Amino acid sequence: MTAAYATGGGQRSLPVPDGLDGLRLDQAVARLFGLSRTTAAALVDAGAALVDGTVRANSYKIRAGSWLEVTLPAPAAPPAVVPQAVSGLRVVYADDDIVVVDKPVGVAAHPSPGWTGPTVIGGLAAIGHRISTSGAAERQGVVHRLDVGTTGIMAVAKSEQAYTSLKRAFKYREVEKRYHAVVQGHLDPLRGTIDAPIDRHPHHDYRWAVVSDGKPSITHYDTLEAFPAASLVDVRLETGRTHQIRVHFSTLRHPCVGDLTYGADPTLATRLGLDRQWLHARELRFRHPRTGEEVCFVSDYPDDLDRALGILRD
Incomplete structure (x- = not known):
């Protein structure tokens, strides 16, 4: 289960759903608000998650119907795309709509919180490729991803038409x-x-x-x-x-x-x-x-x- 409650910072209050009955408090907070377990545990430790008005430990087993109040942190600003030359990143094919790269190890597909290393999007920007702006700003043109530790072929959309078309093709x-x-x-x-x-x-x-x-x-x-x-x-x-x-x-x-x-x-x-x-x-x-x-x-x-x-x- 995931929920769409965490649209920004501030306090959220809701009853514990039946599907979370018996879970640890940190697990429940993570699932309800789309947070990592580490972030959820930190909120509980800080007293930012109350069960029926009471501060509880991370290990506390919650019950369906209990009233949960969580104070969420303000959302972090999305990581910026910084043009940065990427050693070993090879462009296999490029036209006005797509660019296909051979991704080396140690390179992420796009910027993300906590990642300070090179990215495919940053590498393409550094060599002058204009990428589609559809989707989240930090994920410009990304229609599929490879793990940082996985090498090989990856396609990126350069035009809006290509982004829409390729996202659909991957989805179906x-x-x-x-x-x-x-x-x-x-x-x-x-x-x-x-x-x-x-x-x-x-x-x-x-x-x-x-x-x-x-x-x-x-x-x-x-x-x-x-x-x-x-x-x-x-x-x-x-x-x-x-x-x-x-x-x-x-x-x-x-x-x-x-x-x-x-x-x-x-x-x-x-x-x-x-x-x-x-x-x-x-x-x-x-x-x-x-x-x-x-x-x-x-x-x-x-x-x-x-x-x-x-x-x-x-």
């Missing part, structure tokens, strides 16, 4: 997104579909998890090559949830090699020289928003992933 699953991943062990079956809902992890802000009331999430995979300790798989996403591939394979007990956040073996990661997940956005195929012609873009493996693959093959 008209874009083919293929990734290559190296996962631990051998999948059984070698080819299959993972259909498991995903939402925020109930206990860790920075992680996502398969949860019963999460958003529908579907991942198709096919084993391309098997090694003694791992497998190279081709992955096609039917949906595009945050960390979807990482969460789904971790749930199967076959996490992406090097993905320590989701349970990968640190010894294997060290042997392969990896300090991030072996996951690469290999191919992106869609209809051009202006011409309607199908376009396809492919990215080669970056050096660190290629080296790791070579070690597995030896």
Whole structure:
């Protein structure tokens, strides 16, 4: 459950819904107001969340029908897009409507609170690409995202028409997104579909998890090559949830090699020289928003992933 109560700062008062009965107070505040668990816990610690007029601890189990009063902080100003040259960011294709890039590791798609590193949007601005202003100001032209630690093909809309068209295409699953991943062990079956809902992890802000009331999430995979300790798989996403591939394979007990956040073996990661997940956005195929012609873009493996693959093959 999420709620649209947190439209700005100030006090919010409401009864606790039935669906939150028995939850910890910090969990309930986080869910009701769309906050992170860390932010919600800080509000409770500061006495900014009252249950029936009384200050309670984060661990307090709330009951349906109790009256909850929360004083929310004023919303932070959206992070600004700062033109900044990004080493390794390669433009694969560009015209008046779209720009397609090969994103290096360590680069976020767009500015966000708490992120001070380079971004694709900032990198494109630095080399003179005018990006669509649709959507939130800090997410200019972004129609899909890659994790900071994931490399590969990413498309950005430059025109308003392209932004509208591509957002629709992603929403209605008209874009083919293929990734290559190296996962631990051998999948059984070698080819299959993972259909498991995903939402925020109930206990860790920075992680996502398969949860019963999460958003529908579907991942198709096919084993391309098997090694003694791992497998190279081709992955096609039917949906595009945050960390979807990482969460789904971790749930199967076959996490992406090097993905320590989701349970990968640190010894294997060290042997392969990896300090991030072996996951690469290999191919992106869609209809051009202006011409309607199908376009396809492919990215080669970056050096660190290629080296790791070579070690597995030896």
